[in-house]
Structure formats: C-alpha cells, structure tokens
Amino acid sequence: MYKTFYVIADFFYKDFTGGAELNDYSLIDQFRRRGHEVVEVYCRDATPEFLEEKKDNHFIVANFVSLSETSKQYLIDNCEYVIYEHDHKYLKKRNPIFYKNFQAPETDLANIDFFKNARATICLTQLAYDVFKKNTKLENVDKIGASVWRDEDLDYLLELNSSLQKNEKAAIMDSDNPIKKRASCIQYCYSNNIKYDLISDRDHKAFLRKLSEYEKLIFMTGHLETCCRIIVEAKMLSCDVITQKTLIGACSEDWFNLDGPELIEEIRKISNNSVDVFLRYFNEY
Secondary structure, X not given: OOOOEEEEEOOOOOOOOOHHHHHHHHHHHHHHHOOOOEEEEEHHHOOHHHHHHHOOOEEEEOOOOOOOHHHHHHHHHHOEEEEEOOOOOOEOOOOHHHOHHHOOOHHHEXXXXXXXXXXXXXXXXXXXXXXXXXXXXXXXXXXXXXXXXXXXXXXXXXXXXXXXXXXXXXXEEOOOOHHHOHHHHHHHHHHOOOOEEEEOOOOHHHHHHHHOOOOEEEOOOOOOEOOOHHHHHHHHOOXXXXXXXXXXXXXXXXXXXXXXXXXXXXXHHHHHHHHHHHHOOOOOO
C-alpha cells in the first residue's frame, strides 16, 4: 500500500493565490489524480511530535520560512523528504540578484544542511536549477521544467483562447509588492508611448479573463523569478511579453518561444509529468 504524502508549507492556496501556493495546489492536484493520498500541513503544525507520528510516510517541503529548526533537524535525521523550491531559501536574502553573476558568498548561504540531506531539491526551471547549484554546490537537485498547472486551469486558458478579442493596450499587474516593480512598468510605458491599464483581481480566473483582453504584458521584477506564472499565462493567452529575460526562469526553457494553445499543451505535458519527477526520489517508486 502506498504511503501518504505530507506537503509542508507556510501557506496554501486557500490562504491566498501567490505563485508558490498555486504551484503547490496544482502539484497536489496532480498527485491526487494519480491516486495518491496527500495531506496539507502548515509549517507551524509540523512539530517534531507530529513528524514522529508520521515519519514512515513521505514529505514534500515547499516554502518553509516558518518551519522550526528543530523540525528541520527531525526531518534530516528521521524522514524521507524532498524540497519543492519555489524561490531561493538557500540564501539569507532569498534573492540572488544582489550578487554578481547570482553567486553569493558562503557567509550569505542558508539552510544548506537541510537541502543537502533532502532526497532531492526540485527546482522549477533551468535558470533556477543553475543558480541553485552555483550557490549550494549540491548535486541532489532536479527540475520540472516549468511551474505546474492543473488540467482544469489549462482547459480554461484554452477556452479563453477560443474567443480572444485584443485591445491595443498593455496590461500591468496592479501589485503593491515592491518586488513586482509596478512603477518601473508604468515608467516603461510612458517612455515608449504605450497605452496601459493596471489590472488585478483576487479571483485568479477573473484576472486571467482580464489579461486575455490585452495585446501586451509589461512585467518588471526586482527578484530572480524561478519561473513566473503570470508571464507564462500571458504567453498562453497570446500576449506579447516585455520583461527582463535574464531574471525570468521561464525564459531559460526551450518552450518559451511558443504561445497560445501550442504552449498550453506543452505546459500540460510538463505538469502531467511533474509527479514522476518527485516519485523517483522516494524508495517505493
């Protein structure tokens, strides 16, 4: 009988729709579609006592900023775990752009023992994989090749593609997060005489519907994006994307030259294969 997969994270999709939370939600869906039992566990609840009770199962550790040091050590000493790395928690600042060639000094590294003792760290894209290895010098690392989407969400993107009516403006994500550099996007539009709208919606499907109406997406970032879902979704919706390609993990993948339905089906293949990337690191598979 297969063991249960416990996914440990700071937050989940029901809390808010950040990129990491959408990735976890989609990966969990892919596991359940294969018939695996998956349980979501907040970092605050993944105490050594909890882990002791569940230690004979499998653990996937996603964002773990609030996971205690004692719980990390318990996982190292007693459990089979894989890390699903959405950003750069091997760095104290969690952002490689502060360093030349994205390489931090050893004094700025973090959580190295936790990464070293994992069965593997699974990165999203080639850029994320390369920067992780450059900094950690670890070999127990793999990649999916993209963020993960649910089939239902890809079907919705296909549906939107069937009736695209583009305006002649650019979309800018209306986010207060300083990393997303809304002001830089607006300045770019002013400097290049591009008409734009700020768009947002707490409901992700509604946001995608709005995005589908635009000819372009302007996306600037102050972070090395390990994939960048909004850029991939914009391309799935046949939007031209203006961004800093050296900071975007999606741009490091061969499929980035695709768009529309062709890209949707390529991402579907990658997403459907994502479970296999994880299973190869657990003994019974």
